[in-house]
Amino acid sequence: MALPTTPLSALIRDEIARLSPLPFRRFMELALYHPQHGYYRRARDPFGKAGDFYTAAQLQPVFGILIAARIRALWNDLGRPPDFTVVDLGAGRGEMREALSEWRYIPIDVDSGYLPAHFTGVVFANEFFDALPVDAAVCRPGGFRQMLVGWNGDRFAWVEGGPVAPEAAAYIERYLAPCEDGDLVEINLEALAWIERIARSLERGFVFTIDYGYTRRERARFPQGTLMSYRHHAALEDVLADPGERDITAHVPFTALEEHGRSCGLDPAPLATLAQTLLDAGAPDEFAAALAAATADESTKRRLQLKTLLFGLGETFRTLVQTRRPEQDGA
Secondary structure, three states: OOOOOOHHHHHHHHHHHHHOOEEHHHHHHHHHHOOOOOOOOOOOOOEOOOOOEOOHHHOOOHHHHHHHHHHHHHHHHOOOOOOOEEEEEOOOOOOOOOOOOOOEEEEEEOOEOOOOOOEEEEEEEEOOHHHOOOEEEEEEOOEEEEEEEEEOOOOEEEEEEEEOOHHHHHHHHHHOOOOOOOOEEEEOHHHHHHHHHHHHHEEEEEEEEEEOEEOOHHHHHOOEOOOEEEEOOEEEOOOOOOOOOOEEEOOEEHHHHHHHHHHOOOEEOOOEEHHHHHHHHHOOOOOHHHHOOOOHHHHHHHHHHHHHHHHOHHHHOEEEEEEEOOOOOOO
16 A cells, blocks of 8 residues: 655545545645644745745735725725724735734734734735635535545545535535536635624724635536645646645635625625726826835836736736625624
């Protein structure tokens, strides 16, 4: 029998041996967030040129300046309250800390930090929801069935299990478009749980989400699901190989965020592209603040950052702003 190739592989294989095939959500949780061997918990930095991918937050200082301008507009909309707080979900290495230092700043990750019990301000979720562990399921004539993770002797492999839990079935029916036999889907119950937590804490303000994803109507574009892994800046379809060594993501179900948020007292604005959001943020001074630099080299660097944000990531990522007014009832 072939041995697992990473320390985390061995741990997951042993858990499968004890408990039978694992729900994919458990596999993804271990792969990304195991305290010692998880992808986001290892000493190696996964970001940047030497890592596996870039994020918009790393295109500094331009991204930070424009996002701060957008959040400043939200602050103004609330009447500039002095206790305005920015909660940075998925703060990572804290790239946004300096840009958002104008306000009380609270960084939070999936398994670290806590939402304030009650606050006024903005929850900024930049590439946060796509990294939450999800369940996976396959459409069959008799209903959706779980996709589990087993060990076939030399590698991790998908195992079709029994019917999905009632909660997962309700999620699919409500937030995902009708499926055909063999279609694969992800169920992001963690995203709904985070929306509920946010709604309980946010007394007045906004949830400002930036991510890639789909609406209910657009789900049909992804008959094989949206799970993807990333390593050395290459997108890979095999999300089960080398757990702990690769990032794993799933597209964000924007319809679920919108509709569940509405039921919790968060009123959604129409989805926009990141490019349009940044264009709106930079319009008042025609990007002067974002492009101002002390040297010619720095000015060129900032122009390249802006170009990447507007014409690269800007058309791939979307923004969702949800509003919480004090008269709205929460979950």
